Amino acid sequence: MTERGWGRRFEDQIRIGDRVLVTLLDAGEYIATLPKKEHAAPEWQAAMEALILVAEGGGPTMFARIGVMRALNRHQ
Template sequence: MTELGWGRRFEDPIRIGDRALVTLLDAGEYITALPKKEHAVPEWQAAMEALIMVAEGGGPTMFARIGIMRALNRHYVPELNPKGKEPHWGRRKLKRDQ
């Protein structure tokens, strides 16, 4: 039987530098140890809310993991690849379209 409450483990531990968040309790302690200014950021507040909901209400630990990963990567901006798609003009038409 799986553990209940704050002792539940993530399916994949969250690696932060040389530290690993293995349980919900580890993640909660990490968030509460953040500086107050960073702790008040909406992404961390949402992550903590997801942690509490999973720990006390049940549900998949993946929800809490997603919240933490979103808060950790909140400054990441995906790079736009301008050559991702070719424009449609200049291509030959098919025989059926002529």
């Protein structure tokens, strides 16, 4: 059975400046605190959707990590 839940840890942590996102919940809270205009960007919406799917439906945390990393690097 696939592990589920917001407390699941990323295999590789996500570093954003001094902040470190260790769990799916950390990433979700980070996205929720973004300014409204940035939060509404399609890349962040896709990242949040990936987080929800992995947290509630199971599957590799790498999928959610990829979504967050794509959103973080969307201007490059």
